[in-house]
Amino acid sequence: xxxxxxxxxxxxxxxxxxxxxxxxxxxxxxxxxxxxxxxxxxxxxxxxxxxxxxxxxxxxxxxxxxxxxxxxxxxxxxxxxxxxxxxxxxxxxxxxxxxxxxxxxxxxxxxxxxxxxxxxxxxxxxxxxxxxxxxxxxxxxxxxxxxxxxxxxxxxxxxxxxxxxxxxxxxxxxxxxxxxxxxxxxxxxxxxxxxxxxxxxxxxxxxxxxxxxxxxxxxxxxxxxxxxxxxxxxxxxxxxxxxxxxxxxxxxxxxxxxxxxxxxxxxxxxxxxxxxxxxxxxxxxxxxxxxxxxxxxxxxxxxxxxxxxxxxxxxxxxxxxxxxxxxxxxxxxxxxxxxxxxxxxxxxxxxxxxxxxxxxxxxxxxxxxxxxxxxxxxxxxxxxxxxxxxxxxxxxxxxxxxxxxxxxxxxxxxxxxxxxxxxxxxxxxxxxxxxxxxxxxxxxxxxxxxxxxxxxxxxxxxxxxxxxxxxxxxxxxxxxxxxxxxxxxxxxxxxxxxxxxxxxxxxxxxxxxxxxxxxxxxxxxxxxxxxxxxxxxxxxxxxxxxxxxxxxxxxxxxxxxxxxxxxxxxxxxxxxxxxxxxxxxxxxxxxxxxxxxxxxxxxxxxxxxxxxxxxxxxxxxxxxxxxxxxxxxxxxxxxxxxxxxxxxxxxxxxxxxxxxxxxxxxxxxxxxxxxxxxxxxxxxxxxxxxxxxxxxxxxxxxxxxxxxxxxxxxxxxxxxxxxxxxxxxxxxxxxxxxxxxxxxxxxxxxxxxxxxxxxxxxxxxxxxxxxxxxxxx
Amino acid sequence: xxxxxxxxxxxxxxxxxxxxxxxxxxxxxxxxxxxxxxxxxxxxxxxxxxxxxxxxxxxxxxxxxxxxxxxxxxxxxxxxxxxxxxxxxxxxxxxxxxxxxxxxxxxxxxxxxxxxxxxxxxxxxxxxxxxxxxxxxxxxxxxxxxxxxxxxxx
Numbered sequence: 001x002x003x004x005x006x007x008x009x010x011x012x013x014x015x016x017x018x019x020x021x022x023x024x025x026x027x028x029x030x031x032x033x034x035x036x037x038x039x040x041x042x043x044x045x046x047x048x049x050x051x052x053x054x055x056x057x058x059x060x061x062x063x064x065x066x067x068x069x070x071x072x073x074x075x076x077x078x079x080x081x082x083x084x085x086x087x088x089x090x091x092x093x094x095x096x097x098x099x100x101x102x103x104x105x106x107x108x109x110x111x112x113x114x115x116x117x118x119x120x121x122x123x124x125x126x127x128x129x130x131x132x133x134x135x136x137x138x139x140x141x142x143x144x145x146x147x148x149x150x151x152x153x154x155x156x157x158x159x160x161x162x163x164x165x166x167x168x169x170x171x172x173x174x175x176x177x178x179x180x181x182x183x184x185x186x187x188x189x190x191x192x193x194x195x196x197x198x199x200x201x202x203x204x205x206x207x208x209x210x211x212x213x214x215x216x217x218x219x220x221x222x223x224x225x226x227x228x229x230x231x232x233x234x235x236x237x238x239x240x241x242x243x244x245x246x247x248x249x250x251x252x253x254x255x256x257x258x259x260x261x262x263x264x265x266x267x268x269x270x271x272x273x274x275x276x277x278x279x280x281x282x283x284x285x286x287x288x289x290x291x292x293x294x295x296x297x298x299x300x301x302x303x304x305x306x307x308x309x310x311x312x313x314x315x316x317x318x319x320x321x322x323x324x325x326x327x328x329x330x331x332x333x334x335x336x337x338x339x340x341x342x343x344x345x346x347x348x349x350x351x352x353x354x355x356x357x358x359x360x361x362x363x364x365x366x367x368x369x370x371x372x373x374x375x376x377x378x379x380x381x382x383x384x385x386x387x388x389x390x391x392x393x394x395x396x397x398x399x400x401x402x403x404x405x406x407x408x409x410x411x412x413x414x415x416x417x418x419x420x421x422x423x424x425x426x427x428x429x430x431x432x433x434x435x436x437x438x439x440x441x442x443x444x445x446x447x448x449x450x451x452x453x454x455x456x457x458x459x460x461x462x463x464x465x466x467x468x469x470x471x472x473x474x475x476x477x478x479x480x481x482x483x484x485x486x487x488x489x490x491x492x493x494x495x496x497x498x499x500x501x502x503x504x505x506x507x508x509x510x511x512x513x514x515x516x517x518x519x520x521x522x523x524x525x526x527x528x529x530x531x532x533x534x535x536x537x538x539x540x541x542x543x544x545x546x547x548x549x550x551x552x553x554x555x556x557x558x559x560x561x562x563x564x565x566x567x568x569x570x571x572x573x574x575x576x577x578x579x580x581x582x583x584x585x586x587x588x589x590x591x592x593x594x595x596x597x598x599x600x601x602x603x604x605x606x607x608x609x610x611x612x613x614x615x616x617x618x619x620x621x622x623x624x625x626x627x628x629x630x631x632x633x634x635x636x637x638x639x640x641x642x643x644x645x646x647x648x649x650x651x652x653x654x655x656x657x658x659x660x661x662x663x664x665x666x667x668x669x670x671x672x673x674x675x676x677x678x679x680x681x682x683x684x685x686x687x688x689x690x691x692x693x694x695x696x697x698x699x700x701x702x703x704x705x706x707x708x709x710x711x712x713x714x715x716x717x718x719x720x721x722x723x724x725x726x727x728x729x730x731x732x733x734x735x736x737x738x739x740x741x742x743x744x745x746x747x748x749x750x751x752x753x754x755x756x757x758x759x760x761x762x763x764x765x766x767x768x769x770x771x772x773x774x775x776x777x
Numbered sequence: 778x779x780x781x782x783x784x785x786x787x788x789x790x791x792x793x794x795x796x797x798x799x800x801x802x803x804x805x806x807x808x809x810x811x812x813x814x815x816x817x818x819x820x821x822x823x824x825x826x827x828x829x830x831x832x833x834x835x836x837x838x839x840x841x842x843x844x845x846x847x848x849x850x851x852x853x854x855x856x857x858x859x860x861x862x863x864x865x866x867x868x869x870x871x872x873x874x875x876x877x878x879x880x881x882x883x884x885x886x887x888x889x890x891x892x893x894x895x896x897x898x899x900x901x902x903x904x905x906x907x908x909x910x911x912x913x914x915x916x917x918x919x920x921x922x923x924x925x926x927x928x929x930x931x
Contacts, residue, residue, distance in 0.1 A: 704915075
């Protein structure tokens with residue numbers, strides 16, 4: 001496949017291979033760790049081995065005189081560095097002081113206590129062992145339910161109840177709904193703590209140019225501009241004296257949608273030693289000190305009529321926050337509340353969140369951020385209800401879906417669902433999997449004592465995050481398009497793709513709009529000195545919002561190109577098409593390079609028109625977008641070992657219009673892998689002392705190639721009316737749709753034992769015990 | 778200690794500390810940053826290189842242990858500006874997203890076909906067990922290996 005297309009061939013909607021890949025497959029891409037600078041130093045951070053302790057003293061004398069060491073800093077030195085920021089503003093939120101280095105107390109295992117800087121990474125690591133910290137170990141609490149018990153250790157002594165905030169939201173007539181219900185089902189459902197585990201750990205290179213008062217910070221982040229604003233504030237620097245560069249980023253999944261202590265700390269170190277300094281997070285540190293995801297204990301109640309009509313939902317969320325608030329920590333469970341009704345019609349909803357401090361690493365946005373938890377909950381509850389009413393799980397869903405004629409649909413949680421046809425992906429998935437036949441096969445299998453299950457989940461999600469009033473930092477996105485004098489096109493996006501492939505999809509959009517080849521377009525992102533202010537990549541926003549900003553910038557330029565073309569052709573009747581302005585009367589044309597050259601040469605200008613071809617647009621979306629879909633899992637369980645084998649995985653996703661089906665499939669596959677990870681294998685386990693037991697890849701089971709089933713993807717297409725591209729977003733879909741389908745399938749397999757819920761991860765041990773116990777009965 | 782290694786067909790000779798890891802030698806002494814450090818414990822495979830024709834994890838081997846060896850890294854796969862068929866297959870099949878695992882993944886995939894030119898899907902998946910990818914769910918990687926195998930069979 002050639003990547004350069006002729007100008008008449010449109011690219012949007014095609015399986016175009018990626019523009020970013022040549023550097024990645026040849027090993028020539030530049031990640032933070034690949035950056036070398038003359039005189040560069042290396043930092044190693046000394047971290048707390050205790051989950052809760054007072055720091056009596058820190059002795060750095062030996063470390064300071066160790067070979068290669070140029071400096072050691074502790075919390076005393078960094079007291080004047082600003083707090084690690086929390087972007088949330090919930091009413092009554094308790095926000096702990098969050099210093100870049102601990103001062104008198106540590107709050108979780110891995111808490112940074114000191115930083116050792118040396119000329120060589122090995123020497124810095126050696127010297128870090130020589131820092132002596134005298135701790136007075138205190139009792140810790142790592143479980144968010146235990147943390148609320150009277151007399152539990154206080155994470156922050158000033159707040160002995162360990163409660164950071166409570167949050168209540170209600171819509172419709174909940175009490176009435178429950179009073180009128182024929183049936184109410186209740187269930188405690190957990191969504192365990194997870195480790196995001198991007199393949200590239202975090203890393204920072206900081207370079208201070210004292211004479212210019214200029215700090216250059218290279219960091220692996222999803223939000224370079226926000227990092228610049230916030231870290232500059234922490235360091236007391238003028239924002240325009242700081243440049244944040246995001247080179248290649250080796251995965252984020254929300255874990256790099258943050259501002260971390262180490263980013264400011266490396267800036268501080270570089271300014272102190274007046275030399276470039278590099279810090280690369282070890283994998284062990286990544287497990288301990290990069291945000292975790294999920295951490296929910298949910299209590300659900302679902303009220304329904306005997307015919308399966310859902311009347312109302314009650315939800316209490318206990319959110320394990322960890323010891324501090326990172327950038328969005330307290331916001332995440334509020335997204336679960338927004339999404340709690342799923343695709344169902346009921347507007348009678350009541351939710352209460354209790355945000356609880358624990359002596360653990362903070363939780364924050366991890367792929368889906370609140371929506372997987374909500375979807376897991378509602379999709380499990382609907383299955384439990386179906387079981388109670390002896391209804392088919394597909395039938396009960398179809399009965400309760402919001403109808404196609406009801407969009408835009410105002411939910412009981414205050415959202416306005418943009419567009420939907422919820423039955424379509426479910427029906428397609430049922431067809432694709434061969435549902436009727438599978439149920440017959442299952443009945444046969446049961447007679448033979450086999451454990452076969454079929455699980456359905458139908459999910460909705462909130463994407464294109466989001467309108468500015470709904471976000472802490474502005475919900476718009478920006479794009480600049482420059483057509484250079486030679487007609488080549490440079491796009492600068494304020495989004496910050498890190499694997500999603502917008503260097504390709506944005507080039508596809510640009511090539512189609514301007515009628516140029518994809519190789520004529522260069523997409524630049526992730527450098528605050530080059531790119532106009534932007535928000536970044538998260539919440540499936542880059543294409544839906546950043547792509548729309550790009551689209552409007554392209555419309556500006558097309559209008560201007562037409563004006564220059566008309567002037568050059570001396571005609572008002574012109575059309576811009578396939579990279580040419582054509583005179584409708586004479587058929588004469590001017591090419592984009594000719595027009596671009598004339599616009600910069602500027603010997604003659606159209607009336608009221610400036611030279612050059614450049615447009616910058618900031619696009620504020622009027623609403624979120626709401627993708628949806630249906631996933632079906634067929635599982636076979638080995639009754640002797642409890643081992644689950646996924647026989648079929650059918651995903652039908654509706655993410656609106658599709659720019660590049662190849663990349664959309666990739667997003668679904670990766671999303672499903674992370675959902676399957678949560679459903680079957682992954683769990684961050686802290687023991688009662690707050691030690692992270694799953695602190696390495698040896699103990700934390702991320703999916704590997706042989707563990708993954710074949711994923712059968714398919715789509716329905718319901719364009720979003722929110723943006724002119726009609727796109728919705730697909731980054732989190734796989735993760736959100738996956739875990740309830742898997743658990744529903746396994747519960748379905750074990751239902752004849754009276755099993756109606758199993759908490760994730762579904763380890764063979766758990767399953768084997770259920771089967772063994774069930775057989776004893 | 779002085780070591781002499783053939784890297785991507787070029788002879789390299791350096792004085793190195795005995796404790797220097799092979800991956801740090803390749804990345805920081807030789808300047809080939811394609812091999813990545815993802816876990817430091819040989820569990821993720823991002824640092825996979827071919828050492829005397831065998832895929833090894835360069836993060837848990839000392840540079841001095843490679844003395845006299847012949848090493849191929851991801852940078853050595855393309856010849857005369859032409860991509861190796863496995864690189865081409867990863868590109869065509871969208872076998873990568875963030876790209877961090879990709880160099881190791883390509884080296885491991887190449888080894889699978891070196892040993893068995895016609896692997897089944899199951900054999901491909903087991904051959905990739907030692908390499909973690911967090912982005913792709915592996916399906917497009919499996920497709921890439923299949924495509925490379927099919928291309929070589931032509």
